[in-house]
Amino acid sequence: MTPADPTPVADIGFVGLGTMGRPMARRLLDAGHRVTVWNRSAAPVAELAALGAVPAASLQDAFARPVVLSMLADDDSIRRQVLDTGVLVDAECSVHVNMATVSTGCALELAAHHREHGIGYLAAPVLGRAEVAAAGALHILAAGDPQWIGRLEPLLLTLGRRVWRLGPEPERANAVKTAVNFMVANAIESISEACALVESFGVERALFTEVMTETVLPGPVYTTYGGLVASRTYQPAGFTARLGLKDVRLAQAAAAANNVPLPMAGLVHDALLQALAHGWGEQDWAVLSEVARTRAGFAARQ
Amino acid sequence: MTPADPTPVADIGFVGLGTMGRPMARRLLDAGHRVTVWNRSAAPVAELAALGAVPAASLQDAFARPVVLSMLADDDSIRRQVLDTGVLVDAECSVHVNMATVSTGCALELAAHHREHGIGYLAAPVLGRAEVAAAGALHILAAGDPQWIGRLEPLLLTLGRRVWRLGPEPERANAVKTAVNFMVANAIESISEACALVESFGVERALFTEVMTETVLPGPVYTTYGGLVASRTYQPAGFTARLGLKDVRLAQAAAAANNVPLPMAGLVHDALLQALAHGWGEQDWAVLSEVARTRAGFAARQ
Amino acid sequence: MTPADPTPVADIGFVGLGTMGRPMARRLLDAGHRVTVWNRSAAPVAELAALGAVPAASLQDAFARPVVLSMLADDDSIRRQVLDTGVLVDAECSVHVNMATVSTGCALELAAHHREHGIGYLAAPVLGRAEVAAAGALHILAAGDPQWIGRLEPLLLTLGRRVWRLGPEPERANAVKTAVNFMVANAIESISEACALVESFGVERALFTEVMTETVLPGPVYTTYGGLVASRTYQPAGFTARLGLKDVRLAQAAAAANNVPLPMAGLVHDALLQALAHGWGEQDWAVLSEVARTRAGFAARQ
């Protein structure tokens, strides 16, 4: 298949059946595509096979399909499972769409490797959690060869409600993803500090977050995290402090590579690290609010 | 008039006819109230008189109405025009509603002075700019004696779409106002840093802010300031860097009074101070984006 | 007396007999000067009178001597005791040397007031604590009319080992004093963070601070505070966290007046505020080390 090939995509390799990968693969199956799935552990493969997927005989087998989508956890996973395995050397696919949140450095490295082996490479990280993926309502941040993006857009629209075209260099999509996550972290820290401030004056946290979201700061981030911060509910975690720290570090690494100081990232990094130091790493990153409360000595005051 | 008095409020003193005060006084007139207006300079008084307001013979005359609303610029203004003039000593009003953004410290001081002179005191700072005031669509953050708030709510609803009841201590309303403004400052800094990051990867700023507002961070703050930051438009200023710095300092002062560290406030304070140092004090506080670009040396790169 | 007057200074008014003022006044007496002392409370006056000082009949009496030295606690004290009392209006002194640590803003204001009343004004804050004052070994940071500084240097050398001439504008001396104190605060924070880091690796804090002071960071600040931080000894306080916070704020105010961002000041400010929030305000400001240990969750780890 080449970017100009008019045939509808139908034969897909799908690598990485984690929390996000499973509902995404399922949507491809539901749309009638042939999906050859591969995962490091067996159970998710069986689950998808029961829904009509073809279990790949090997990772190489998955990379023998014309189009490969992957949704691996992070830089480490993709390094270990794609780069270190040498699967690209004899891969028969035409294009590989990496939908994971990886670093911009990893994106640059992957793009070079694929180029070397004559395989198209798109970065297409997504905004949205598992339930959004299941509903096909993800935002897909795509970057890479525009012809490939154009060619694959109908397929990607099976997975998301919108495909954002961010330019010809794949790492741009990862930069944008990481910048958005960074802004979410900043918003949580902002809510946390503001709540500590008003709490010190005796204002109910829930009343304050209602003012906030009903006036100038509406939307899912302020509503969701405002709610968690107001009620001091950090478990079960939608997204853990530990993963949040990892995301902030992606922003810091991307920025450092280009000599862009990000003061807020340093601040939020330290606050998340403090959360980990206090044993809150597996709690929702809204636990930043407890870090703000610790700073203000609220426990010591009572 | 006492809080229990069932008579509709109709005889109002209004002090401070600035950018916000004028449209507010006008709405009271339009609603049929008798409004006695006072302002340090004469022109706005004449403007309102032409619309049916009664020019006050003196500040004392304005404070002789049963209900006095004031919309003075800041702590300094209210100190000079209300505290230092001694107008409260012989004031005949029953209640004074201070709708300006003043410090929590000033609020505490004002509450004490009014109590001493037997006058009710409400803090009722607002969210919204002049055009919102003209449309009667402000959010009014009210705190003080709940009976007075209840009694005056119909009147306040002439000015705003919603009256938030934030508790019996007036300074709470000022704490909430200042906390919301602080969060807006944080959001602008967050947009600025994120834009510097993606710009360093060659992503169009306007494309990034569109992703941001169409996905997880919608709403007026991100839309407005995202637009200004993307287009690097800082004039005419909706709200200047100089005023923004003043607001951040209100948050810092309120927090310091209660021993609440606010790391983000320190960071945004320094960024705004840098804006002033570069001669950008009268530009819109979205100019925080240029501070982020200076840090990243974008001018030096070209 | 004028700056050109060749007569040795001998008739001195001394205002403010606190921890620093007492040993300073005593040194002037020991050197044979006539010292007319005034203090808000009576006990220190009696103490100095027993050593040969002349008790002033009033503040005005002290300001009737040709040379007045004052060592009041801070801006508030000097405002209440000098500006608000109107003592300058009929003061007969030729020159007033303000040796207290006041803000640069206060220095500007005082200089203007003295000029208005035809009185010379020098700022001469000092480096050194009470025992250093008793030994006449202070460093005196002097600024103001160079003729006056030249004229009074012999007198000042009774109090200190060296007079630094910092220029014709009095506020410069206060800027330098505040900058030095700010650097001391930074050094304590630096020691605190570094100790938290090595402690997390199991290195004895005292061993680390010995390495530090015996290699690249010798001197009284690192030795004194290294010792306190290593042994976690915060009482009795040589200088409290509360006073440290006040000094950091002087630096912030001086910097803000000139649009100079000081990121380290914001950071140390927040750390000291956290100390106050935890009830450590009256402990030595070396307690910054406990703030660093709190951030790192050392208590939670054990």
Next chain:
Amino acid sequence: MTPADPTPVADIGFVGLGTMGRPMARRLLDAGHRVTVWNRSAAPVAELAALGAVPAASLQDAFARPVVLSMLADDDSIRRQVLDTGVLVDAECSVHVNMATVSTGCALELAAHHREHGIGYLAAPVLGRAEVAAAGALHILAAGDPQWIGRLEPLLLTLGRRVWRLGPEPERANAVKTAVNFMVANAIESISEACALVESFGVERALFTEVMTETVLPGPVYTTYGGLVASRTYQPAGFTARLGLKDVRLAQAAAAANNVPLPMAGLVHDALLQALAHGWGEQDWAVLSEVARTRAGFAARQ
């Protein structure tokens, strides 16, 4: 050779003949030891051979001496030249003393590799530059098996004036080295901010740094960097901003591994990154002062 072996050390492999390694190897030669030298490039080997060193036939040859000292540039160098080459597999040395500044993570990894291959491993990073090394006046921060340290101390005292014993885990020495460097960075930033503050009041920078070093902050760091900052001399660089940034990152990485927030490190990191963004990466890290001046807009003021 074992730790108990009483024979004086005489047969040494020395790996890495850079700016620091050359004078160190030379001192060993001057003290009469047999030194087998190895370096990636040939010129320094020839230089040392002319002074009596034995050129190693290979890296393996150097690692065949009973005691190996190495002074490679950084983590990358030691990884590429020691770990990746597999030289440890058949190394005949009894102990390897790594005198380079590497990360604590790298130290842990190296310690494990040496243990696996039955080779003693000491971390012994040094404080002092090339001229200090030439004078044998380094401070040697040693950690690892205390028997080895005891055994090698006479040899190390050929290179330094003092051997600090920092405990049995090698990474502790690296933690201490990195913490000291971090404190030096903080001191330079502190000087830079303080100078910007006093400069804004018209105080001569050189006068201020003289006050600073002659009163409470003496010692080589404040004197050296005070001088550079006062005179705004950043070339030739004693230590570049780029290397300074690398060192700050070592502190951040060590701290992050143990969940220790270091706010000052974040701040100095961003300031150094800003220096790089402005093209000052190869200037002395005293150029932090220009970053402070940029923040304060001094260029824009003139």
